[in-house]
Amino acid sequence: MKKILILSFFVFSIALSSCSGSSDTGNNGSEGGEPTGPAAPSAAKLTKPENNSECLEVEAVKFEWNKSNDTTSYTIVIKNLLSFEIKSQTTTSNSAEITLNKGNPYSWYIISTNTSSATATSDKWKFYLSGEAQKNHAPFPADILAPRPGETVNAGAIQLSWSFSDVDSSDTHSFDVYLDTKDGSSVNTSNHTYSKKIVNLSNPGTYYWKIVTKDNHGSTSDSGVSTFIVIE
DSSP: OHHHHHHHHHHHHHHHHHHHOOOOOTTTTOGGGOOOOOOOOOOOEEEESOTTEEEOOSSOEEEEEEOOTTOSEEEEEEEETTTOOEEEEEESSSEEEEOOOSSEEEEEEEEEEOTTOOEEEOOOEEEEEOSSOOSOOOOOOOEEEESOTTEEEESEEEEEEEEOOOSOTTOOEEEEEEEESSSSOSEEEEEEOSSEEEEEEOSOEEEEEEEEEEETTSOEEEOOOEEEEEEO
8 A cells, every 4th residue: 555655656757847847948038048139120111301302401311200119229331323323321329411422423322230140131221412592313223123133034035124213203204225145235125105114135144234214304314234134
């Protein structure tokens, strides 16, 4: 009888132990004591200069954006869309004043970073820095959409596509498409009126292409040369 009581107590102890479980969460509450680290930052939302707008500030352009969650610093990246020069500046604030050359179009975006070096990137906006009011502005350089830079595509019918914008929303636009296997200096189509075009390419190799956007006032902008690879 004594042996039976001892055996019963032993079984009961095991059952009680298995129900209580073992959840060592460590000092920070994660399973197994593994550190979770800070959450990744969210992307900032841009506010000023507004997208596709004309900026009349002369001395320095003031950039503003909404603060993003779980962020310790912001890096603003500004690109001159004519010279392709890039400026960047890091700050803990959600604004920055930066001196730029007047009479040029620019793009800008914000990279949010935290202590774990995780990052998040905002949308990219464009503006035209006039310095003084102008009656007409050159359209912003087109953005290449497809084929993406360096993309490999099959020979045959290939769709080229791009996007564009202009401070002067009432302007009309046309496009000169440049395409070749050397440097993108050969005109494929002039005065194209759509932001996409089908080209038939049967020869494999690297192709260079760009878009020159023109408005009805004679102003133009150059997308810069992009490449894609055609395979059989």
